[in-house]
Amino acid sequence: YYPRSFLKFILLGFLLVSLPLIYALAELILSLDRLQSQAQQAVTQAAEAGRASRQFYEHSVTLERIVRQYLILDDAALLEDYGRIRQEFGQAGKALSQLPLEPAQATALAALTASEARLAERLAAPERGPEAQRQLADGFARLADGAQSLQVAARALTDRSTEDLAKTAAAGRQKWTWLAFATAGIALALAILFAVLIARPIRQLDQAIRHARRKNRCVVV
Numbered sequence: 001y002y003p004r005s006f007l008k009f010i011l012l013g014f015l016l017v018s019l020p021l022i023y024a025l026a027e028l029i030l031s032l033d034r035l036q037s038q039a040q041q042a043v044t045q046a047a048e049a050g051r052a053s054r055q056f057y058e059h060s061v062t063l064e065r066i067v068r069q070y071l072i073l074d075d076a077a078l079l080e081d082y083g084r085i086r087q088e089f090g091q092a093g094k095a096l097s098q099l100p101l102e103p104a105q106a107t108a109l110a111a112l113t114a115s116e117a118r119l120a121e122r123l124a125a126p127e128r129g130p131e132a133q134r135q136l137a138d139g140f141a142r143l144a145d146g147a148q149s150l151q152v153a154a155r156a157l158t159d160r161s162t163e164d165l166a167k168t169a170a171a172g173r174q175k176w177t178w179l180a181f182a183t184a185g186i187a188l189a190l191a192i193l194f195a196v197l198i199a200r201p202i203r204q205l206d207q208a209i210r211h212a213r214r215k216n217r218c219v220v221v
Contacts, residue, residue: 013194020183027179031172038168042161045099052095053154059089060147064140067123071133086120105153112146
């Protein structure tokens with residue numbers, strides 16, 4: 001079946017040959033957009049992990065220092081500073097918990113948060129002997145050490161995001177290599193097919209013209 005207009009048939013062939021290339025271009029644009037979104041998410045996540053882990057550690061060190069000063073000076077004003085820093089410590093821990101940490105890292109974060117809550121209860125006790133004070137000081141020291149280890153976990157999260165991004169880019173390159181070969185092959189096959197289909201009526205028309213010329217010559221003779 002050929003369209004009535006030979007020009008329409010040529011345009012149809014051009015459109016069909018172009019479809020695989022248009023699909024490949026659209027897929028490339030979408031893949032690049034997904035890769036860009038993933039890269040932005042990785043950068044944002046890395047920045048948030050670094051900021052939250054740094055604040056979590058700094059607040060834990062500040063809590064330890066305030067508690068040690070309070071145990072020595074017994075100044076009630078230090079408890080007000082403790083309450084403020086403790087609130088910021090909890091906010092930093094909440095920000096960390098919302099990140100895609102490894103199960104072990106999430107468990108360590110939950111343990112540190114629970115340990116700080118227990119230490120706060122002990123600090124609020126009306127009476128504390130020398131042994132209780134020593135346990136409080138040691139407990140907050142361990143809290144700071146644990147918070148410092150989470151900074152390493154935050155860097156590991158950044159490294160993992162970078163590796164995932166590199167894997168996505170590598171998979172995209174492999175996918176596009178195969179897609180390029182496939183679309184080029186399909187476009188070439190369609191081009192050959194339509195070249196044959198277009199050449200056939202042209203050849204038939206040429207034969208008809210030659211036959212008409214020979215017939216006219218015979219009539220003239």
